[in-house]
Amino acid sequence: MPCRVAVDFGTSNTVLACWDEATGSARVLEIPGWSRPCSGDQVSTPQIPSLIHYAGGEARWIGQQVHDLGLLDSPATVRWMKHYISTRSPVRVPLPGGSRSYREVGADFLGAVLAALPAAAGEGDLEAVFPVPVESFEHYQDWVISLAGSAGIGRVRVVDEATAAAVASGLALRPGEVFMLFDMGGGTLDVSVVRLEEGENGQGRRCRVLGKAGEDIGGMRMDQWIFEDIRERCGSMPGGQAGMALSRPLLSACERAKEVLSVENETDISVRLLPGEGLEFSTPYTRGEFERLLEERGVFPRLNATVQRALQGAYSRGFSEDDLVGVVMVGGCSQIPAVKKALEHRFGREKIRYDHPLVTVARGAAACAAGIDLDDHVQHDYALRFWNSRTGAHEFRTLVRQGDPYPSRRPLARLLIRATYDGQAQLGVPIFEMGKAKRGDQAAHRELVSDPGGGVRLVDLPDEERELRDAFWMNEKAPFFIPANPPAMRDEARFEISFSLDENKRLLVTARDNRTGHVVMKDRPVVRLV
Numbered sequence: 001m002p003c004r005v006a007v008d009f010g011t012s013n014t015v016l017a018c019w020d021e022a023t024g025s026a027r028v029l030e031i032p033g034w035s036r037p038c039s040g041d042q043v044s045t046p047q048i049p050s051l052i053h054y055a056g057g058e059a060r061w062i063g064q065q066v067h068d069l070g071l072l073d074s075p076a077t078v079r080w081m082k083h084y085i086s087t088r089s090p091v092r093v094p095l096p097g098g099s100r101s102y103r104e105v106g107a108d109f110l111g112a113v114l115a116a117l118p119a120a121a122g123e124g125d126l127e128a129v130f131p132v133p134v135e136s137f138e139h140y141q142d143w144v145i146s147l148a149g150s151a152g153i154g155r156v157r158v159v160d161e162a163t164a165a166a167v168a169s170g171l172a173l174r175p176g177e178v179f180m181l182f183d184m185g186g187g188t189l190d191v192s193v194v195r196l197e198e199g200e201n202g203q204g205r206r207c208r209v210l211g212k213a214g215e216d217i218g219g220m221r222m223d224q225w226i227f228e229d230i231r232e233r234c235g236s237m238p239g240g241q242a243g244m245a246l247s248r249p250l251l252s253a254c255e256r257a258k259e260v261l262s263v264e265n266e267t268d269i270s271v272r273l274l275p276g277e278g279l280e281f282s283t284p285y286t287r288g289e290f291e292r293l294l295e296e297r298g299v300f301p302r303l304n305a306t307v308q309r310a311l312q313g314a315y316s317r318g319f320s321e322d323d324l325v326g327v328v329m330v331g332g333c334s335q336i337p338a339v340k341k342a343l344e345h346r347f348g349r350e351k352i353r354y355d356h357p358l359v360t361v362a363r364g365a366a367a368c369a370a371g372i373d374l375d376d377h378v379q380h381d382y383a384l385r386f387w388n389s390r391t392g393a394h395e396f397r398t399l400v401r402q403g404d405p406y407p408s409r410r411p412l413a414r415l416l417i418r419a420t421y422d423g424q425a426q427l428g429v430p431i432f433e434m435g436k437a438k439r440g441d442q443a444a445h446r447e448l449v450s451d452p453g454g455g456v457r458l459v460d461l462p463d464e465e466r467e468l469r470d471a472f473w474m475n476e477k478a479p480f481f482i483p484a485n486p487p488a489m490r491d492e493a494r495f496e497i498s499f500s501l502d503e504n505k506r507l508l509v510t511a512r513d514n515r516t517g518h519v520v521m522k523d524r525p526v527v528r529l530v
């Protein structure tokens with residue numbers, strides 16, 4: 001019997017769950033020493049803080065060990081890896097034994113967790129589902145899948161976080177009911193509108209995603225905003241080396257203050273390294289100040305716009321807001337009173353529910369691993385890049401649009417591709433994932449980086465990197481070519497190609513050679529979409 005597990009690698013916390021065949025429910029797993037009970041959850045369920053500390057040589061501390069040893073604010077401790085990996089941050093973290101990229105650090109952390117998984121989950125070959133953010137890109141999903149493969153997990157699937165959470169909450173709902181899942185975690189906000197359907201002949205359940213949307217706002221950004229706010233407002237804050245030494249503990253203090261302000265009206269943000277030597281700092285911070293900050297940073301319009309985009313998908317499938325039976329709020333930041341209030345205001349208090357906010361995604365992903373079916377659609381626009389000899393520039397032709405269902409019933413796009421030079425023996429098919437350029441959104445283009453002096457600071461991203469984040473060449477490392485035999489001449493409209501999608505969201509190409517009249521390839525997979 002395979003052992004079906006879910007690994008919710010979060011920006012702040014990692015939650016592991018396995019499907020218990022005997023009870024037909026998901027059980028959250030604990031790794032002794034690395035896990036701690038979730039805070040804010042009514043039932044104490046274990047989570048692993050997504051933290052790794054490099055202690056020199058091969059020694060590493062993971063999760064709760066980092067807290068227990070008082071190493072959270074050490075420059076050799078790395079956090080928020082998932083955010084930096086998914087945004088393709090080029091930053092290297094200065095660490096003992098040399099600098100490392102966030103992908104390497106993430107692989108060290110997640111690799112250690114996966115290696116410990118069999119002992120926590122019990123007997124059987126592992127089959128795993130990894131929830132990923134709604135807006136996550138192919139490169140992030142591939143990273144997760146290849147890491148799981150190296151850890152010896154035989155079967156690996158990814159599912160988006162909002163859908164996984166919806167599956168867990170949906171287990172308590174009746175078939176036919178439509179509900180919204182709102183997951184605001186450490187890194188991202190993921191919203192989905194889902195309808196639960198009974199499988200054929202009453203067999204199994206199907207979770208039909210009607211609409212979903214994601215946005216890059218979560219607890220980590222809020223911590224950074226408080227951090228900036230404090231530094232800007234407080235002239236008494238030490239500068240130079242002392243300021244740098246205080247920056248990491250200050251950031252942690254901002255995170256704690258944000259959490260405390262969910263239950264208290266006022267708290268102190270204090271940092272003490274060496275009292276009496278200027279290395280101490282303290283300031284009161286109120287819930288009102290925090291809420292004003294959220295307003296200034298445009299959190300509520302962004303939150304509403306994300307909810308609206310998810311609803312839009314449902315509208316286009318014939319559902320209206322009146323069909324919603326409930327809005328389930330999960331994720332650590334769903335505990336922020338102003339966030340709760342915004343949703344209560346939007347949907348009415350009676351519709352809002354909280355459901356084990358920190359472990360729902362992992363529980364739902366474990367249910368997906370156990371075979372709850374999903375009926376889903378594509379999350380981004382995808383385009384073919386071609387050379388336009390008339391304009392002398394590269395251009396994009398959209399092949400698949402966000403919201404297209406898969407598998408596709410008929411070809412999604414048909415086009416002719418031309419040779420760019422005489423004697424061309426193979427014509428490339430470069431596929432790009434088109435991101436949404438968040439123009440005017442300065443916060444999305446600023447990043448918190450560790451500096452060699454051991455502190456942290458916010459920097460503006462250079463233009464090239466902004467562009468890189470907006471359109472991504474998916475098959476750059478594994479280019480796809482259609483062979484031309486005999487070779488093509490410059491500008492010859494050599495192949496008629498059509499694209500479709502299979503049930504694994506793979507983009508398939510069929511190509512007909514206009515010169516010979518032969519179909520040279522049929523339904524050949526090019527890339528897997530998100």
Ligand SMILES: Nc1ncnc2c1ncn2[C@@H]1O[C@H](COP(=O)(O)OP(=O)(O)OP(=O)(O)O)[C@@H](O)[C@H]1O
Nearest residue numbers: 010011012013185186187188219259262331332333
């Ligand atoms: N009571 C609280 N009030 C406010 N914020 C909280 C509270 N409890 C936790 N948080 C914040 O929630 C975030 C962590 O939430 P969660 O564990 O859902 O994130 P994650 O799953 O790791 O991230 P993601 O899913 O975005 O990758 C942190 O920023 C944490 O500070």
Ligand SMILES: [Mg+2]
Nearest residue numbers: 010185331361
């Ligand atoms: Mg999460």
